[in-house]
Amino acid sequence: MILVIGDIIVDEFIWGDVSRISPEAPVPVVAVDRIDRRLGGSANVVRNLHALNTPSAMFGLVGDDEPGQWVHQRLGELHSDDSGVITKKNDRPTAIKTRIIARQQQVVRYDREWTQAAHPTSHAKLLMTLDELQPRSSATILSDYGKGVLTPDFIRQLIDRLQGGIIAVDPKPEHTDAYRGATVITPNLSEAAAMAGMEAVNDDTHVEAIAKKLHEKLQLNYVLLTRSECGMTLFDGSQNHHIPTVARDIFDVTGAGDTVIAVFTACLARGDDALTAAPLAHKAASVVVGKLGTATAEWQEIESH
Numbered sequence: 001m002i003l004v005i006g007d008i009i010v011d012e013f014i015w016g017d018v019s020r021i022s023p024e025a026p027v028p029v030v031a032v033d034r035i036d037r038r039l040g041g042s043a044n045v046v047r048n049l050h051a052l053n054t055p056s057a058m059f060g061l062v063g064d065d066e067p068g069q070w071v072h073q074r075l076g077e078l079h080s081d082d083s084g085v086i087t088k089k090n091d092r093p094t095a096i097k098t099r100i101i102a103r104q105q106q107v108v109r110y111d112r113e114w115t116q117a118a119h120p121t122s123h124a125k126l127l128m129t130l131d132e133l134q135p136r137s138s139a140t141i142l143s144d145y146g147k148g149v150l151t152p153d154f155i156r157q158l159i160d161r162l163q164g165g166i167i168a169v170d171p172k173p174e175h176t177d178a179y180r181g182a183t184v185i186t187p188n189l190s191e192a193a194a195m196a197g198m199e200a201v202n203d204d205t206h207v208e209a210i211a212k213k214l215h216e217k218l219q220l221n222y223v224l225l226t227r228s229e230c231g232m233t234l235f236d237g238s239q240n241h242h243i244p245t246v247a248r249d250i251f252d253v254t255g256a257g258d259t260v261i262a263v264f265t266a267c268l269a270r271g272d273d274a275l276t277a278a279p280l281a282h283k284a285a286s287v288v289v290g291k292l293g294t295a296t297a298e299w300q301e302i303e304s305h
C-alpha cells in the first residue's frame with residue numbers, strides 16, 4: 001500500500017449551453033446539462049495508483065460539507081483507505097475548483113479553497129493515522145500543492161518518522177529545505193530551478209547542474225526532473241539519465257506530474273531500481289498527455305506504449 005499525503009482538491013466541471021445573455025448583467029446564461037467531478041490535487045495521485053492496481057491510502061483535509069462527503073465516497077470507489085482524510089468542522093471548506101464550460105469554451109472558473117496552514121491538531125491526527133497505516137505501507141508520496149497540509153514543520157516530522165522507507169516528493173519550491181532526506185523529488189524544470197536558485201533553461205547542461213545541486217543540498221537518493229516536451233532527467237548521484245520524449249499528439253498535459261510520481265513510486269515500491277522506474281514513469285506520462293482531461297494510465301497501456 002502506498003500512502004499519499006497532501007492537499008485534496010475536487011475538480012468540478014459544469015457542462016452546458018449558452019443561448020442568451022442575462023438580463024441581470026452582461027454575462028451569458030448557461031443552461032446546465034451535466035456536472036462531473038474528479039478527485040484532484042494530491043488525490044489525483046490516488047487515481048493514478050488505482051489505474052496501476054496499486055492499493056493506496058489518502059491523507060489530507062476536507063470540510064464538513066457535501067464535497068467532503070463526495071471525496072470519501074469516491075476514495076471508497078477507488079478502494080483507497082480514507083482513514084487519514086480528516087473532516088474539519090466549521091472553518092475549512094473542502095477545496096473545490098469549478099469550471100463552467102459551454103460549447104467547448106470555459107466560461108469561468110471559480111475556486112473555493114482555504115490555503116492557510118493546517119491546524120496542529122489536524123497534523124497530530126494525520127500522524128496518528130500514519131502510525132497505524134505505516135506498517136502496512138511500501139512507500140509514501142508527499143504531494144505538495146502548497147495548500148496548507150504540508151507545512152515545513154509537518155514535512156520534517158513526516159520524513160523523520162518515515163526514515164528507512166521510500167519517500168517521494170512532488171515539491172513546492174517554498175518548502176525546499178524541508179524535503180532533506182527524502183528518497184526522491186520530482187519537480188518540473190521551473191520548480192527545480194527555483195529550488196536550486198538557478199536559471200530554468202531546458203538543456204541537458206543546465207538541467208544536470210540543477211539536479212546535482214538539489215541532490216547534494218537535500219541529501220536525496222534521486223532527483224527526477226520533469227522537462228515537459230523534453231522528457232525527463234534522472235540523476236542518481238553519479239550519473240544523469242536523460243529520457244527524451246518521442247514526438248506524438250499532445251492533448252492535455254495537466255496532471256502528467258501526478259502520473260510521473262505515482263508510477264515512479266509504484267515501481268520503486270515493488271522493487272524496481274530507479275533506472276527501470278524512470279522510463280516507465282515517462283511512458284506513463286506520454287500515455288496521459290495523449291488523452292483528454294486529467295487522465296491516468298494502466299500498466300498495459302504503459303508497457304505497450
Ligand SMILES: Nc1ncnc2c1ncn2[C@@H]1O[C@H](COP(=O)(O)OP(=O)(O)OP(=O)(O)O)[C@@H](O)[C@H]1O
Nearest residue numbers: 188226227228229231232245253255256257258285
Ligand atoms: N508537451 C509535452 N510533450 C510530451 N510529453 C510531455 C509534454 N508535457 C509533459 N510531458 C510528459 O509529462 C511529464 C511531466 O510533465 P511536466 O514536466 O510538464 O510536469 P509538471 O509541470 O509537474 O506537470 P503537472 O502539470 O502535472 O504539474 C514530462 O516529463 C513528459 O514525460
Ligand SMILES: [Mg+2]
Nearest residue numbers: 170188257258
Ligand atoms: Mg507538477
